[in-house]
Each structure stands twice: as structure tokens, then as C-alpha cells.
Amino acid sequence: MDYFIELLFSGLTRGSIYALIALGYTMVYGIIGLINFAHGEIYMIGAYTALIISTVLSIYGLPPLAILALTSLAAALWAAAYGFTVERLAYRPLRNAPRLSPLISAIGMSIFLQNFVLLAQTSDFQPFPSLIPEFAFMEPFAAVIGSKDLIILAVAALVMILLTFMIKFTRTGKAMRATSQDRKMALLVGINVDNIISITFLIGSALAAIGGLLIASHVGQINYSIGFIAGIKAFTAAVLGGIGSIPGAVLGSFVLGLTEAFATGYVSSDYEDAFAFALLVLILIFRPAGLLGKAAIDKV
Amino acid sequence: MSTLKDIRKAIGIGLWFMFLTFPLLVIKVNPVEKTVIWRWHTMFLVGVASFGVYLLSRIVLTRRDARQERIRLGQEQETTKSNLRFFTAPQFRLLLAGTGLLFVLVFPALFSTYQINIMITALMYVVLGLGLNIVVGVAGLLNLGYVAFYAVGAYTYALLHLHFCLGFWTVLPIGGLLGAVFGILLGFPILRLRGDYLAIVTLGFGEIIRLVLENWNEFSQGPSGIADIPRPGFFGIDMSLETAIIYLYYLMICMVIFTIFVVNRLQNSRIGRAWFALREDEIACQAMGIDKTRTKLTAFALGATWAGMAGVFFAAKTTFINPASFTFIESAIILCIVVLGGMGSIVGVIVGAFVLILVPEYLRVFADYRMLVFGAVLVVMMLLRPQGIVANVRRTYPQP
Numbered sequence: 001m002d003y004f005i006e007l008l009f010s011g012l013t014r015g016s017i018y019a020l021i022a023l024g025y026t027m028v029y030g031i032i033g034l035i036n037f038a039h040g041e042i043y044m045i046g047a048y049t050a051l052i053i054s055t056v057l058s059i060y061g062l063p064p065l066a067i068l069a070l071t072s073l074a075a076a077l078w079a080a081a082y083g084f085t086v087e088r089l090a091y092r093p094l095r096n097a098p099r100l101s102p103l104i105s106a107i108g109m110s111i112f113l114q115n116f117v118l119l120a121q122t123s124d125f126q127p128f129p130s131l132i133p134e135f136a137f138m139e140p141f142a143a144v145i146g147s148k149d150l151i152i153l154a155v156a157a158l159v160m161i162l163l164t165f166m167i168k169f170t171r172t173g174k175a176m177r178a179t180s181q182d183r184k185m186a187l188l189v190g191i192n193v194d195n196i197i198s199i200t201f202l203i204g205s206a207l208a209a210i211g212g213l214l215i216a217s218h219v220g221q222i223n224y225s226i227g228f229i230a231g232i233k234a235f236t237a238a239v240l241g242g243i244g245s246i247p248g249a250v251l252g253s254f255v256l257g258l259t260e261a262f263a264t265g266y267v268s269s270d271y272e273d274a275f276a277f278a279l280l281v282l283i284l285i286f287r288p289a290g291l292l293g294k295a296a297i298d299k300v
Numbered sequence: 301m302s303t304l305k306d307i308r309k310a311i312g313i314g315l316w317f318m319f320l321t322f323p324l325l326v327i328k329v330n331p332v333e334k335t336v337i338w339r340w341h342t343m344f345l346v347g348v349a350s351f352g353v354y355l356l357s358r359i360v361l362t363r364r365d366a367r368q369e370r371i372r373l374g375q376e377q378e379t380t381k382s383n384l385r386f387f388t389a390p391q392f393r394l395l396l397a398g399t400g401l402l403f404v405l406v407f408p409a410l411f412s413t414y415q416i417n418i419m420i421t422a423l424m425y426v427v428l429g430l431g432l433n434i435v436v437g438v439a440g441l442l443n444l445g446y447v448a449f450y451a452v453g454a455y456t457y458a459l460l461h462l463h464f465c466l467g468f469w470t471v472l473p474i475g476g477l478l479g480a481v482f483g484i485l486l487g488f489p490i491l492r493l494r495g496d497y498l499a500i501v502t503l504g505f506g507e508i509i510r511l512v513l514e515n516w517n518e519f520s521q522g523p524s525g526i527a528d529i530p531r532p533g534f535f536g537i538d539m540s541l542e543t544a545i546i547y548l549y550y551l552m553i554c555m556v557i558f559t560i561f562v563v564n565r566l567q568n569s570r571i572g573r574a575w576f577a578l579r580e581d582e583i584a585c586q587a588m589g590i591d592k593t594r595t596k597l598t599a600f601a602l603g604a605t606w607a608g609m610a611g612v613f614f615a616a617k618t619t620f621i622n623p624a625s626f627t628f629i630e631s632a633i634i635l636c637i638v639v640l641g642g643m644g645s646i647v648g649v650i651v652g653a654f655v656l657i658l659v660p661e662y663l664r665v666f667a668d669y670r671m672l673v674f675g676a677v678l679v680v681m682m683l684l685r686p687q688g689i690v691a692n693v694r695r696t697y698p699q700p
Binding site for chain 1: 444628
């Protein structure tokens with residue numbers, strides 16, 4: 001039973017991290033109908049920025065909590081800046097191009113960013129400092145859930161609540177919903193669509209960076225290629241829940257996280273990554289619209 | 301006026317990129333020893349480079365726009381066509397093809413084994429590029445797991461030789477056939493998917509194949525791979541290593557010519573037309589009475605066939621294969637060949653393969669930057685010249 005609970009929490013932790021990345025995919029897809037292949041790379045850049053900033057800060061001897069706060073801020077800031085720049089450079093000029101063009105451009109961007117970090121930093125795995133402190137009151141439960149898992153769950157929940165609030169009740173959120181429903185109509189009622197798309201990229205990238213920071217301090221090491229697998233898994237989660245739907249992305253992430261945790265726990269850990277892919281293929285065969293998505297009807 | 305504004309904007313862009321690349325390019329940390337290396341000069345370089353690139357692109361684009369405006373107003377004739385008339389003339393094409401063929405035939409006599417090996421690799425990528433071109437360029441289905449079929453071909457040869465001692469010539473058609481079977485296997489679940497889903501699922505499929513090859517030790521000998529795969533034989537005659545490589549080179553040439561012939565015929569066939577129609581508009585294509593399912597599956601199967609056969613050649617060339625040769629990077633390179641050369645254009649794909657395989661080989665100094673450039677090429681081509689180096693000329697029929 002303990003093993004089961006351990007796997008359950010491990011699945012929830014995984015799920016909440018996937019959710020942070022999947023939200024970026026699903027928001028961008030909802031608004032411009034593009035799979036942002038470079039999103040996994042943004043996540044990786046967020047994690048790398050966190051590694052660099054936190055190491056520099058720890059050399060200057062700041063207290064751990066200040067390091068955590070400043071590092072999160074820096075990671076989110078730079079990841080958002082990268083997301084913004086990628087959109088401006090590689091996607092915006094292609095907004096009216098055939099469907100294949102922005103997709104290829106996105107793949108190119110992903111390869112470019114990955115190799116940019118490889119060349120600018122190193123190809124080796126680098127140890128990631130444990131930014132999250134251990135809590136004393138968690139000691140009795142250490143066997144089933146660690147302090148880090150708790151923090152990850154709490155941060156993910158907080159971020160999702162804030163995001164939902166923002167999209168439901170703020171002016172920007174309203175504009176985002178309008179843009180995703182009908183871009184031309186949104187333009188007609190005076191929404192600056194370009195700005196809304198930029199904001200979407202900024203938010204999605206910042207979330208991915210927070211996810212990157214959390215997962216990196218959970219796993220304890222990073223390198224330039226972590227974005228690829230994480231990106232695909234988060235995408236799988238987004239598709240599982242129904243791409244374009246924000247609650248769907250969260251639900252899909254938890255389903256994927258739990259599936260992976262139990263599959264690796266009870267079946268085999270060799271094929272950890274293959275489970276996600278297999279799940280993706282299965283959903284697309286049997287329910288291409290996802291769990292919460294609506295089937296799209298092509299109108300001519 | 302506009303130049304001043306441009307310069308101001310260029311400075312802004314320079315500063316933005318300096319900010320953007322600051323943590324990753326300037327700071328290099330060692331988290332274990334807690335040391336930091338500051339590389340301020342890179343920041344300066346990034347600033348200057350982005351400033352320059354922006355100004356240059358402004359100048360080029362302004363000129364292009366101005367010229368197009370003049371053409372639109374009729375003040376200037378479209379010059380490109382008359383300039384290109386010589387190059388598109390049938391005599392010139394024949395001349396070019398003849399020279400090319402001659403060069404290709406005498407190539408082994410002129411260059412060392414090392415060069416021949418590089419050339420074989422380039423030719424292999426021509427076949428792969430032409431195969432992927434069927435799927436991506438002609439039928440418009442973005443396949444990011446193309447390398448999986450390549451792996452299927454290579455492992456077919458390696459395993460059939462290991463267990464049943466089958467030779468190269470027996471396995472070559474089997475490899476192609478198995479490639480096609482896997483193409484259909486992959487094609488079935490994703491028939492209903494549109495472009496972007498398709499891309500991700502094919503990517504996942506490619507990774508699954510690699511993961512299976514890596515982890516299923518009893519079947520594929522895992523990450524350690526399979527060694528001692530024989531090179532193709534010639535009626536059982538023993539050949540020295542050099543002769544064997546030259547022989548393989550000529551086989552590869554035949555293979556490329558065969559591929560070009562088949563792909564060219566396919567494009568002008570009924571099924572080829574159906575692929576073009578599918579690429580342009582799926583709904584309209586269905587409305588014209590084209591069986592979408594069959595068209596998509598044949599595209600996948602026929603594209604995969606070439607990858608399967610190229611895989612057999614790959615195994616025969618390197619005589620050792622392991623799953624590490626079949627990563628996503630490989631798929632990306634092949635995609636890059638198709639995109640750079642020109643989607644749908646056979647000549648384009650050949651040019652693309654030679655450029656992307658030979659240039660990095662001979663510019664070893666920049667070998668580290670190879671993938672960086674590949675990524676940039678994909679983006680820049682999409683932005684500036686989505687039709688590729690050699691644009692695919694659509695066949696037109698005279699009005700009756």
C-alpha cells in the first residue's frame with residue numbers, strides 16, 4: 001500500500017510539472033492554432049537560466065529563500081523574453097502562410113535553441129542545486145512524499161488557480177478568449193491581436209520556466225537536451241486533455257503523470273518514455289479531440 | 301528619415317539580443333566548484349551582430365519591395381525569367397546532366413577512399429531526401445519520424461544476416477518492403493490527423509522504434525548494436541576494402557538514378573496528382589473523388605520504402621549499426637534537406653542533400669555549429685524562400 005501511495009504522489013508531482021509546460025502548448029494552440037515546437041526548449045532555457053543565476057547568487061552568499069525567489073523571477077523573465085522573441089522572429093511573419101510553414105519554422109527554432117545552449121554552455125549534464133529547502137514538519141511523511149513534491153504540487157496548484165482567475169476575470173483574459181474563438185472578429189471589436197498573442201507567449205513561457213526550475217531541482221541535474229522529451233510529454237498531456245482547453249491540459253497532465261508513475265512502478269522502467277508516446281498514439285486513434293476537447297468541424 | 305529610424309530600431313534590437321543572451325552566453329558556471337566565468341566579449345559580439353543583421357535585412361527587403369513595386373507599376377520588366385531562360389533550356393539541362401553523370405562516373409578514379417565514403421553518404425541522403433520528399437513535399441504530410449523506417453531497413457539487413465545469413469541482394473527488397481509495411485502501420489492510426497498532430501505522432505513513432513531497439517536486448521542486441529555486417533558482394537568474388545567501397549559507390553549511383561526515375565514517374569502519375577491535390581486542399585481533394593485513405597497510405601508506404609532500402613545500404617556501408625544512429629536529429633537533417641532544396645522538387649532535394657551533407661564535411665572547423673545552422677536554415681528558408689533553392693515548377697497543360 002505504501003508503494004502505491006508513493007507512486008501516486010510521484011505521479012501527481014510529475015503531472016503537475018507536465019501541467020505547467022502543457023499550459024503553454026495549449027494556450028498557444030488555442031490562440032494561433034500552432035504547435036509551438038520550441039516550447040520544450042523554452043522550458044530548458046528557463047531551467048538553465050535558473051542554474052546560472054542561482055549559482056552566481058549563491059557565490060555572493062545570499063540566503064536560500066532570497067536565492068529561490070530571485071532565481072524563479074530571473075528564469076521566468078528570461079524564458080518569457082525568449083518566448084516573445086521566438087514568436088516575433090519565427091511565427092509572426094508566417095501567420096498567413098500555409099500550415100506547414102510555421103510548423104517547420106518552429107522545428108527549426110527548436111533545433112536552433114537546443115544547439116545554442118549546447119554551444120554557449122556545455123554538453124555535459126550539470127548538477128542542479130537543490131533550491132527548495134527541506135521542511136522539518138514533513139519528516140514523518142518522508143517515505144511517501146518529500147518536501148520538494150509538496151512544494152511542486154503547491155506551486156502548480158497556485159499557478160493554475162491564478163491563471164484560471166486571469167483568463168476568466170481580467171480584461172486581458174477576456175481578450176485572449178475572444179482571440180482564440182475568432183481572431184478576425186476580435187480584431188474588429190478593437191482587440192490588439194498581436195499584443196494578445198505576445199502576452200500568451202510570455203505567460204506560457206514563464207510557466208514553462210517555473211516548471212523547468214521545479215523539475216530540475218527535483219531531478220538534480222540538467223543538460224541542453226531535456227526540453228525535447230519534456231516538450232513531447234507535455235504536448236501529449238495537452239492532446240490527451242484536448243488541445244486548446246486549459247482545464248483539459250491540467251487533467252491530461254495528471255492522467256499522463258499517473259500513468260507513467262504506475263507503469264514504470266509496476267511494469268518496467270526501461271520504456272518510461274515509450275508509455276507517453278503509446279498513450280499519445282492511442283488517444284489520437286480513439287479520441288482525437290481529447291478528453292475535454294470538442295471535435296473540430298472543418299467548414300468550407 | 302527612414303534610415304535614422306532604422307538605425308534607432310537596429311540599436312534597440314542589438315540591445316534586446318544582448319539582454320536576451322546575457323545569462324546563457326556571458327555567464328558560465330560550475331555549480332560544483334562554485335566558480336563563474338564571465339565572457340563579456342560575447343555580449344558585445346551579439347549586440348554588433350544583431351545590429352548588423354537587422355540593418356542588412358532592412359536594406360535587402362526595402363530593395364526587394366521597391367523592385368516589386370516597380371514591376372507592379374510596369375516600369376521594369378521581370379528580368380528573372382529572361383535570365384533563367386538559358387538555364388531552363390533543354391540543351392542546357394542535357395549538358396548539365398551529362399557533365400554531372402561523367403563526373404559521377406569518374407569520381408572514384410580521381411579521389412581517395414575517404415572522399416568516396418563521404419560521397420556515398422551524400423548519395424544515401426539523396427535517396428532519403430527523395431523518399432521523404434514524397435511524404436512531405438508532394439503529399440504535404442509532415443513526417444518527423446522518417447528515420448524510423450531507415451532504422452527498420454538497417455536492422456532488417458543486420459538481423460536477417462545475423463540469423464539467416466541472408467545476403468545484401470536478398471535483403472534489399474525485403475528492407476524496402478518492411479519499410480512500406482511499417483509506413484502503413486504508422487499511417488493507419490494517423491489517417492484522420494491534420495498536419496501538426498501528424499508531425500508529433502510521427503515523431504513519437506520514431507522515438508518508440510528507437511527505444512524498442514535500445515531496450516529489447518534479445519531482439520536487437522540493445523545499445524551495443526550489431527557488428528560484422530557484410531558489404532554487398534559481386535557474385536561471390538572476394539574484393540579488397542577499397543574495391544568494395546568503390547563497388548558500393550556505383551551501386552549507390554544506380555540506386556539514386558533508380559530512385560529519381562521512379563519518383564519522377566510517380567509524380568506525374570495518377571497517384572502523384574492525387575498527392576498534390578491532397579497537399580493543396582484535403583476537402584477539395586475528397587470532393588474530387590480521390591480516396592483520401594488510400595492516397596495517404598500510399599504516400600507513407602512509398603516514402604518509407606526508400607528509407608528502408610537506404611537503411612539496408614547504410615548497414616552495408618558502415619558494417620556496424622546501433623540505435624544511436626537513428627535519433628530525431630537524423631530525421632531533422634533529412635527534413636532540412638527537403639526544405640532547403642525545395643519541397644516537391646527532385647532537383648532541389650538533390651542539391652539540398654549535397655549542400656547539407658558535403659558542406660559540413662569539408663568545413664570541419666564549423667562542425668560544432670552544424671546543427672545550429674540547420675535549425676537556422678529551416679527558419680530562414682520558411683521566412684524568406686519557402687519554396688526552397690530550386691522551386692518545384694508545377695506542370696501545366698495547354699488549354700485545348
